[in-house]
Amino acid sequence: xxxxxxxxRWNSRPRCGVASLLVLxxxxxxxxxxxxxxxxxxxxxxxxxxVSQHLAEHAAQLLPAAPPELVEEVxxxxxxxxxxxxxxxxxxxxxxxxxADLRSVALLSLVEDRLTELGVRRFAYAWLRDxxxxxxxxxxxxxxxxxxxxxxxxxxxxTLLLHGNGxxxxxxxxxxxxxxxxxxxxxxxxxxxxxxxxLPTWSDQAPPQDFAARWEHLQEVRGRWASQRLLTPEEEQPxxxxxxxxxxxxxxxxxxxxxxxxxVDDARFVLMRQRAxxxxxxxxxxxxxxxxxxxxxxxxxxxxxxxxxxWCRAHALDLGAALERALQxxxxxxxALEALGASGMAELGSLIAPFLSGDSFExxxxxxxALLRCAGSDHLDLVTRALEDPQWPRLSNEARFSLxxxxxxxxxxxxSEYPVELWDAVPETExxxxxxxxxxxxxxxxx
Amino acid sequence: MSARPGPAAAVAVIGAAxxxxxxxxxxxxxxxxxxxxLQTAQDCHSCHAAVYAEWEASHHAYAYLNPEVRxxxxxxxxxxxxxxxxxxPVLSFQAGERVLARSSDRGAGVDCMSCHLRxxxxxxxxxxRPSSSAPCQPVYEPRLxxxxxxxxxxxxxxxxxxxxxSDAEIRGxxxxxxxxxxxxxxxGRRGRHHGFPAGHDRDALLKAVTLTSGSDADGRPWVExxxxxxxxxxxxxxxxxxxxxxxxxxxxxxxxxxWQRLHRFRDPYRDETDLTNTQLPSQQVWRKVLDPxxxxxxxxxxxxxxxxxxxxxxxxxxxxxxxxxx
Numbered sequence: 001x002x003x004x005x006x007x008x009r010w011n012s013r014p015r016c017g018v019a020s021l022l023v024l025x026x027x028x029x030x031x032x033x034x035x036x037x038x039x040x041x042x043x044x045x046x047x048x049x050x051v052s053q054h055l056a057e058h059a060a061q062l063l064p065a066a067p068p069e070l071v072e073e074v075x076x077x078x079x080x081x082x083x084x085x086x087x088x089x090x091x092x093x094x095x096x097x098x099x100a101d102l103r104s105v106a107l108l109s110l111v112e113d114r115l116t117e118l119g120v121r122r123f124a125y126a127w128l129r130d131x132x133x134x135x136x137x138x139x140x141x142x143x144x145x146x147x148x149x150x151x152x153x154x155x156x157x158x159t160l161l162l163h164g165n166g167x168x169x170x171x172x173x174x175x176x177x178x179x180x181x182x183x184x185x186x187x188x189x190x191x192x193x194x195x196x197x198x199l200p201t202w203s204d205q206a207p208p209q210d211f212a213a214r215w216e217h218l219q220e221v222r223g224r225w226a227s228q229r230l231l232t233p234e235e236e237q238p239x240x241x242x243x244x245x246x247x248x249x250x251x252x253x254x255x256x257x258x259x260x261x262x263x264v265d266d267a268r269f270v271l272m273r274q275r276a277x278x279x280x281x282x283x284x285x286x287x288x289x290x291x292x293x294x295x296x297x298x299x300x301x302x303x304x305x306x307x308x309x310x311w312c313r314a315h316a317l318d319l320g321a322a323l324e325r326a327l328q329x330x331x332x333x334x335x336a337l338e339a340l341g342a343s344g345m346a347e348l349g350s351l352i353a354p355f356l357s358g359d360s361f362e363x364x365x366x367x368x369x370a371l372l373r374c375a376g377s378d379h380l381d382l383v384t385r386a387l388e389d390p391q392w393p394r395l396s397n398e399a400r401f402s403l404x405x406x407x408x409x410x411x412x413x414x415x416s417e418y419p420v421e422l423w424d425a426v427p428e429t430e431x432x433x434x435x436x437x438x439x440x441x442x443x444x445x446x447x
Numbered sequence: 448m449s450a451r452p453g454p455a456a457a458v459a460v461i462g463a464a465x466x467x468x469x470x471x472x473x474x475x476x477x478x479x480x481x482x483x484x485l486q487t488a489q490d491c492h493s494c495h496a497a498v499y500a501e502w503e504a505s506h507h508a509y510a511y512l513n514p515e516v517r518x519x520x521x522x523x524x525x526x527x528x529x530x531x532x533x534x535x536p537v538l539s540f541q542a543g544e545r546v547l548a549r550s551s552d553r554g555a556g557v558d559c560m561s562c563h564l565r566x567x568x569x570x571x572x573x574x575x576r577p578s579s580s581a582p583c584q585p586v587y588e589p590r591l592x593x594x595x596x597x598x599x600x601x602x603x604x605x606x607x608x609x610x611x612x613s614d615a616e617i618r619g620x621x622x623x624x625x626x627x628x629x630x631x632x633x634x635g636r637r638g639r640h641h642g643f644p645a646g647h648d649r650d651a652l653l654k655a656v657t658l659t660s661g662s663d664a665d666g667r668p669w670v671e672x673x674x675x676x677x678x679x680x681x682x683x684x685x686x687x688x689x690x691x692x693x694x695x696x697x698x699x700x701x702x703x704x705x706w707q708r709l710h711r712f713r714d715p716y717r718d719e720t721d722l723t724n725t726q727l728p729s730q731q732v733w734r735k736v737l738d739p740x741x742x743x744x745x746x747x748x749x750x751x752x753x754x755x756x757x758x759x760x761x762x763x764x765x766x767x768x769x770x771x772x773x
Contacts, residue, residue: 114720148718259545261603265527295547303526331539334550361486365551394486396551427512427554429522444508 014023027263043329048287051254058247063135066105073391074098075116078123095127097120104128106361111143111152118149125152127158135244137441138252139272141167145269150175150188158195164235167273169364173195173222202232223225227444229307237266238277245433246281251276253285256296264296268426276311279304283322286339291331297324298335302342306444309343319343334366340372343445349375356386356395368399372406373437380410397425398434409441452753478755485570485583488558494561494582497632501641502559510556515755519687531600533555536564538571538588544597545603562591567637573639592696597622601684604714608681613729625651625764646688646754649757649764655681656727658692658750658767668771669736670748671714672727680726682712689713689757690727690766694737697745709735709748713756739771 043048080091095103110116110124128140140156144167147153154175161424172192178185196214199221208214224230230237241249255267271278285297300309312319319340320327326336337355340348352375355367368386371379383403386392395403404418423431485491490510492499502508510516510532511523516736520528528546537546554560565571571588578585581699585671590596598607618641619625623639630640644651655677672692674681682688692715693706710733729735738747744746749768751760 018611114718202732261527261530261545284649292545292547299526338550362549362551369550396553398553399624429511430553432522436737 016405024422043290043325043332044238045287045291045329046271047282047320048289050255050289051134051285051421053251053292054284055247055254058243058250061135061244061247062102062246062304063105063244066102068108070098070102070349071106071109074103075120078110078120078127078401079117081123082119096131100131100133104132107132108139110137111147112139114146117193122152125155125159129155129162132159134163135243137163137165137245137247138248138274141165141270141273142266144168144171144273145266150182150185151191154188154191154195158191158198161195161231163173164231165273166229166231168222169218169222169225173218176218200210200232202234202279216300220345228275228310230310237311238275239315240280241276249278249281253281253293253297256277256285256293268296268300268303271300272378276304276307279308279311279317286326288337294326294332298323298332298339301339302335305342306344306440308339309345313341314347317393319345327355329333330363332357334360334362337363337366337370341366341373344374344441346374346376349379353382356382361394361396364393365396365399365402368395368402368406369434369437372409372434373441375406377410380407383407383410397422398430401426401431405438409438456608459651484568485560485564488552488555489562491559491563498638498641500557501630506645506647507557507561507641507643508555511553512556519755525538529553531603534561534600536560536566537562537596537599538564538590538598539566541600542590542593543598546599561571562596564575585727588687592621592623594621596624602731604684604686605681606683608728609683613678616731617676625676626653646682646684646752649766652764652766655689656750656766658748658769660748660769661770661773662773663736666742667736668739668746669734670709670769671732671734672750673732674727674729678729680714680728681715682726682752686714686716688755689756691751691753691763692735692748693760694746694748695752696740699741701745706749743772 011293060064074095077091077095081088098106107124107128111121116124117134128136134141134318137160140159142154144153147156153168153171157171160166160168175185175188175192176196193211193214196211196218197208199217201216201217208217221231224233228237230384249271252267252270258264271282279301282297282301285293286301288297308319311317323340325337326332329336333355337352340352349371352367352370355363356371357365358364371383375383384408385401386395387403387407400422401418406424408414408416459528469493470516477564481744483522483637488499488502501516506513515530516532517523520532523529523532526548530546532545533549534551535549541548546561552560561570563570570583570585571591572585573588573591574585575587577587594607594610601607610622626643626645627639628644630638636772642648646652651755654739657673657675658670659673660668662668677683682690689711692709695704695706695708698704710725712725712727714724714726715724737748747768747770750766751763752766
């Protein structure tokens with residue numbers, strides 16, 4: 001205590017009596033304290049269950065590693081399929097005889113190996129589609145990020161759809177929008193058209209008969225997947241994942257601990273593309289003892305967006321209460337506010353609103369962004385005060401732009417424009433991001 | 448007879464007086480003044496205009512607005528890129544650990560706050576004796592000059608690991624020797640230059656490598672690229688960075704033929720499965736003996752630096768050009 005007080009004095013006084021000071025410091029028996037590095041954090045996170053512990057609990061459910069000799073054998077069998085005739089028949093029979101888990105992991109290893117030849121890779125994707133087990137889905141989903149072959153991308157989308165996952169619909173959409181017409185693309189487009197015909201329909205809907213109708217149907221299913229992580233209006237939000245699938249998702253969640261970014265990116269990519277019963281897993285991870293796991297779990301929830309809100313409503317889960325501890329931690333609070341806002345639940349507006357005048361600049365920005373994404377017209381007064389009251393705590397340009405965008409959305413009848421200096425001060429990318437959020441809220445309100 | 452006090456006694460009296468004065472000053476309660484609440488780089492501008500100008504012209508300031516970055520990140524729809532292009536204060540993380548993205552003032556990229564804002568508020572400085580009268584009340588922070596400060600972002604592609612593995616004489620004590628050289632400002636005050644010269648700065652590039660040429664005993668021309676000055680690979684960091692050696696010969700009529708690529712130094716993207724990492728490590732030499740189309744034919748080799756591999760020759764930086772006959 002004395003030493004830190006002396007250290008403070010050392011920094012704030014002229015350097016006379018240096019020797020006396022040194023003697024006094026030495027007499028204290030400890031060196032002058034360095035500034036603290038730790039983030040001030042009133043929440044004790046160490047009591048939470050860590051992602052490693054979750055993973056350990058699911059260890060028995062995890063997919064085994066693929067033995068290299070089996071991967072090699074499966075590659076040769078797939079190669080033989082291309083030859084045709086008896087050799088192909090025997091290869092097919094041998095593949096069928098393999099134990100389902102081992103076959104799936106060997107096939108996954110092949111599609112994950114960047115050096116696997118295209119022909120073998122396509123056969124591997126087709127076998128995963130026809131025989132793969134459900135626990136392969138997270139790893140297969142990750143192939144959407146890396147697979148460049150269009151036919152293979154359609155095959156991934158098809159396989160995911162067969163398991164009730166619409167994460168590949170975006171790849172179908174992208175492919176069908178391409179105007180280029182080379183040979184391999186034609187094959188992939190023909191396959192994509194077949195997959196469109198397999199999209200689920202619902203009871204009051206006639207199956208689409210031509211391409212135009214199938215395209216329209218794709219957009220409808222895509223929209224539902226994006227906002228609810230469901231494919232049809234008749235589906236119910238599932239409560240949980242199958243245990244083996246959940247185990248594989250925890251394996252990805254553990255990648256949040258990584259210091260290199262790529263494993264983190266991969267995990268976020270996969271986790272945000274699962275069905276909405278990932279919400280309880282992400283909420284558990286948001287209480288992890290590790291700061292990075294907490295941050296990335298909340299970030300993933302924010303990227304999933306309104307589907308989190310849909311799942312919470314379906315299961316009567318109070319998201320605000322679920323994120324109470326995260327909101328108490330100043331370092332994590334902005335990410336918690338993002339997750340709340342992105343859920344699109346208007347009822348969370350009153351929980352978010354006080355943070356608009358919160359302690360930190362970053363927190364106020366996060367609150368403004370969150371309000372833009374979920375708040376209703378009952379917050380119009382607050383927004384107006386924050387924008388116009390000179391005594392209001394300082395807001396970043398991004399925060400002000402969010403609030404302006406929200407005000408315009410809440411008052412469509414009022415002709416108004418952004419102040420020029422604000423428009424100019426916010427980078428185009430950030431303006432576009434807020435316009436997207438505004439459009440999302442408009443589509444929610446309209447639906 | 449009274450003895451007169453000698454010089455030793457006078458020194459003792461003065462020393463004692465100084466000691467008492469020092470203790471009295473220490474015991475006097477400090478006048479508490481609240482440090483300025485700083486939230487954006489703009490807040491630093493009024494007091495640190497020269498440093499601000501250096502930073503404003505740097506690629507740290509450009510980290511978010513750079514069109515190449517925007518294109519590669521799909522206008523930051525790939526939000527994972529935000530962590531290093533608009534980071535929260537690095538000091539809010541453990542030394543060397545990666546940073547996370549901030550939500551405010553992203554257009555300022557890697558700004559003053561990214562390096563100088565302390566987690567408990569207030570400003571950090573690498574000056575061990577900071578001014579007590581400065582409105583921002585800076586506090587000495589030894590981490591600020593350390594390698595781990597840069598590693599949070601720049602080791603994502605192993606640049607700091609390469610530096611750690613390099614020769615001690617070349618690498619120096621930290622990154623600052625090459626990327627934050629001394630700068631002398633108004634009043635002769637010494638500080639560090641905040642322009643962070645690196646791959647976008649031709650002078651910095653020229654310090655990293657040398658290109659030499661000659662002819663062997665058989666009269667065949669050779670060319671050598673030597674990583675003499677970088678304490679890390681050349682090029683390093685982003686996988687998009689490439690350095691190309693190009694070769695051209697004169698034809699029989701003495702006209703120059705088109706440039707052909709002789710060698711590319713680059714760490715490829717993961718999906719470039721046909722390529723291997725050809726970066727030139729610190730202190731290493733790449734050498735090639737050339738076969739001219741005819742003995743004694745005039746030829747040239749030039750070294751082009753590209754911030755992305757598909758950048759046209761005309762937009763790349765020509766670092767060196769050597770030729771034969773010499």
